Amino acid sequence: MPLIAGRDFTEKDRAGSEPVAIVSQSLAQRLFPNGDALNRHLQWTDPLMAAFGVAPPRRIVGITADVDDENVQPGSSMTVYQPVPQVGYAGRMFVHASGDPYVLVPDVTRVIRQLSADQPVERIATLADVRAGVLSPQRLNALVMTGFAGIALLIAVIGVAGVLAFSVSARTREFGVRLAVGSAPPRLLFGVLSEGAAIAIKGIAAGAIAGYAIVRGVALVGVPAQLPGVMPLAAAAALLIGAAVLASFMPAARAARVDIVRALRSE
Secondary structure, eight states, X not given: OOEEEEOOOOTTOOTTSOOEEEEEHHHHHHHOTTSOOTTOEEOOOOHHHHHTTOOSOEEEEEEEOOOOOSOSSOOOOOOEEOOHHHHSOOSOOOOOOSSXXXXXXXHHHHHHHHHXXXXXXXXXOOHHHHHHHHHHHHHHHHHHHHHHHHHHHHHXXXXXXXXXXXXXXXXXXXXXXXXXXXXXXXXXXXXXXXXXXXXXXHHHHHHHHHHHHHHHHHHHTTOOOOOOOHHHHHHHXXXXXXXXXXXHHHHHHHHHTOOHHHHHHOO
């Protein structure tokens, strides 16, 4: 954790010495917008903190860069760091286990009680549990968005297939004439598939322009919004084009198999 200003904790920061603290950059900017956080004082007003003996005013001796260790997408982290010798308790203890870690909970708790009878032991969890808790909002959002995206993709496929099926039905006589004058069926097949891909490309372009305009519009009114990266856009475009070509295959195959005699007789 790089220090931006001030100093790190030293052996002199012990019980009985001046209470000190190191704050994150976001907290320093929030509490002291003028940039003079060093050597200023902060004090906890929470009664719980007073019960643990960390309520006295603490002099800020250092400012460190923001480190967000609780979220998948790191953000600004307003954090206060205090030397353990002045606080009297540590925050976390990690135990490496080769088997089921929950089996060790009674033994670990007993050892802690032997060392300090009044030491609280709470929030026992494995790293897998912590990861699941951190990722649960993102997983829920991804599941909901995937469902809506799947429905939208299905509607798009049905729409492209319906438009091309109607177009092939209306152009039956045209296809029959083209086959009669020597056009190869694979050429008709490729032509209809190209029409389906063209519909998807036009839709992707219109959607990209509209999405960009919406993101810029909501940003102007103060709503946080972010454009997706190049890779997600490219993957989504490739998926839509592939789905459109797949939806176009049945109408295209129908156009390539048009009966010449029946097509020329049709009105």
